[in-house]
Amino acid sequence: MISLATLFDLAVTVALCSLCLSFLITIYRIVKGPTLPDRILGLDMLVAIAIGFIAVIGIKTGYTLYVDVAIALGLVGFLATVAFARFVMSRGKTEDDILAEVRQAATDARREARAASKAAARSGEGPGRPAAPAPAAARKEPGHE
């Protein structure tokens, strides 16, 4: 039988670990995010995760002064997102965004072609043969960029 305090400490540790993991995943999305609204969405999510961090730290250490900071952080994050949304609206779409969308569509098409050729190869050798060279050629494509 585990004592309640141990269980609670375990819950706090698990919560901190999963918040850390989601923080890192969101940062990856911000760095990679193909377009500007994706990055803004990632920043919004980061604010939410930071508020969660503050709450968990408040539970763990009993130092709850930071809850005020969390409220202020929520306000700043809200205003930042609203301002960024206005900025997206006034800026319009740039060439980078169109390029990113085309690249994303190409990646999706490549993945689909690979899946189709794999399915064809699995169903039999006859239909698998003509489909096989297509994904190989598509896979070579990113090397040229």
Next chain:
Amino acid sequence: MNEIATLIAALLLLIGSAFTLVAAIGLLRLPDLYTRMHAASKAGTMGSCLVLIALAVHAHDLGTMSRALAGVVFFLLTAPVSSHLLAKAAYSVGYRLHPTSVRDEMAPKDKK
């Protein structure tokens, strides 16, 4: 009584952090901006609100409790507004839905 509060706080912590993790994975895996927004603004808000409620349950003094609950209310009020504004701005500028999307109710009528 105190033990029950601790247990509830631990449970809320686990559920809230799991929601946040699911939101982050959705942000990573979903195909376009609008579906990512669906993950981040619903599950993410839910996650941080649950963790704040866990703090409110765990806290012993009334001040901390009320501040945490005020944070929850404030966050619940602002998160939908900001993500709706962002989605509206992105759609009106012309960021497209992913081709696998089944329905676009804001599409111009004359095209169809």
